[in-house]
Amino acid sequence: MNRRKFIRNSAVGAFGVAGAGALAAPAIAQSLPKVQWRCTSSFPKSLDTIYGGAEDLAKYVREATDGNFDIQVFAAGEIVPGLQAADAVTDGTVQMCHTASYYYVGKDPTYALGATVPFTLNARGLHAWLYYGEGITLLNEYFNGQGLQYMPGGNTGTQMGGWFRKEINTVADLNGLKMRIAGLAGQAMQKLGVVPQQIAGGDIYPSLEKGVIDAAEWIGPYDDEKLGFVKVAPYYYYPGWWEGSLALCFFTNKDEYDALPDAYKSLLATAARASTIEMLAEYDYKNPTALKTLVQQGAQLRPFSQEIMQASFDATQEVYAEINGQNEAFKKIYDSMVAFRNDTYLWQQVGEYTFDTFMMIKQREGALVPQQGG
Template sequence: MDRRKFLQSSTVGALGVAGTAGLAAPAIAQSQPKIQWRCTSSFPKSLDTIYGGAEDLAKYVREATDGNFDIQVFAAGEIVPGLQAADAVTGNTVQMCHTASYYYVGKDPTYALGATVPFGLNARGLNAWLYYGEGIDKLNEFFATQDLVYMPGGNTGTQMGGWFRKEINTVADLNGLKMRIAGLAGQVMEKVGVVPQQIAGGDIYPSLEKGVIDAAEWIGPYDDEKLGFVKVAPYYYYPGWWEGSLALCFFFNQSEFENLPENYKSLLRTASRAANVEMLAEYDYKNPQAIQRLVQSGAQLRPFSQEILQACWNASQEVYAEINGQNAAFKSIYDSMMAFRAETYLWQQIAEYSFDTFMMIKQREGALAMQSGGQ
């Protein structure tokens, strides 16, 4: 091709593209209107991993819209107390919140299914059910009756069983024990003698220190270390059978969400997925170092006895039977989740469990320790 003709055609082509871009700019501007929202969190800023889920979503949305969709995040207590975050959304005080839906089981036990339930799913199983088992859709059928839109917004993985001021060896040791515990787990624990207390994260330490409560569950090593529980309740139990995983969530005011442009709605769905993955990965990275530091600081690790686990399992089945007999919305979602639970644990014990078990044996043998150099 003649060089001069090539340059001329290239210039014309470039101008054509530039012209097209210029014509498209107003349409892009119209599809990205300037919107400012407020998001209240149920968590203090000091708990950077769990609080950070809301900051992550706000960051992704802000960057994707060149700042046109701006979400300002407020820590627990800055607008409303942590346990009133969802109320602030339905009451139009804020457009959205970041919370754990089981904080609101007093409104309806169905709220718990958007977070976690005793002896439910682990993090991988819960995400599989939410995204591919129509879990999100089923939950939103219920949350629509509450003027809310639900999206997963992080996961802690399987939690620890909490901090106790004294050793707990038998079911009898639970009788009369005052424990901070949230969601349906409180109802289960009540059946085995525990006196459940619902206390916001920032108030747990002073309650333990003063003896107002005898035990408290929170999340796991990284966050528990920050709250200093090891100083006042040295016995650290596992597993947190009531939280085989915990899905945090974003609640959006239904009217505010529906009034958004479609691309902003889609962006919130995508950003919430990203925040969901980020949180679990961060916990998986930070918890291994944190549990070692806690043990060095005096934490005494203790497994719940099989007697206690079985008694709590039995109590949980009683609680579910009672709720299912009275609450059709709960039963519909619960049945879907539990049907998948049977399938996922059937599969996970084949490859996943076998691989993990072998690797854990190697870890105990010291075979996974890094070897320096070589001959």
């Protein structure tokens, strides 16, 4: 696909000019005002896939407007620390940030619903709810009240369960474990005896190496290989039940967003959706090779036991019950999400699960090899 043409055409359509199909895109771009924004990321440049989501959006917007709408992206720490990205948007330091909204659950648990919460949706289900269900609308009802405009801005797919310095076989093995874990998962893990820690991506390795923490979850094989966790915590658990998928997001300052021409608002949404597709595809492409490399480097793959999975599920339901009982904003969005969760897993077990299971059996049999012609 010619991305420049695709995104430019979206801007033309949003501009609503009669006969726009016959009007050259550069003329449209030149008729729009010059806007310069700064976007701070919660991620370092070294994590090229997740950091790259913001660079992708900036590139698409810049190309579609011939540079009239220019967004400059800054890595975590260049303007503010990664975990303060959303604060920099609300206080007007920058116009936009690229982050994971669950980093800010300390403000309100509702923030987590813009990213992911445990035992809910995989990437396909989350995208369906966000784009075709009530997701984005309900989230912006809340985030607009915080001075923010929300747009999904990437997805990692289902994540791994993290790196542990020792084996974890039973719920009792979790007691007293200091673990880097973000969002509401930390509250659920706390009920199982874990001491949750919120640490930015670039600081996880030294914390593991020095024994400040005993375990850490990040994303998945591609990023985890880059960060070198296998050198200091060899047991690699799965699945990351707290992140059946993770939606990254772009937060924009609501006042700055409202001041944009409608064409730019539409273009931002289109570019954000494009960067979401790009990120998920990139992780899906890179993770298989990285996983094989990690195993060669000594990673010991371990599934969480059914005891731990069930205890984690039960603890998570307790967390939801506590929050829903006192937070109406959270409950409204959560209820919409889990209502759709029932439907999407009903469908996925009919189509996706049966096909995927058969193909995985073939993969284990070594049958998925190219067929040679006669």
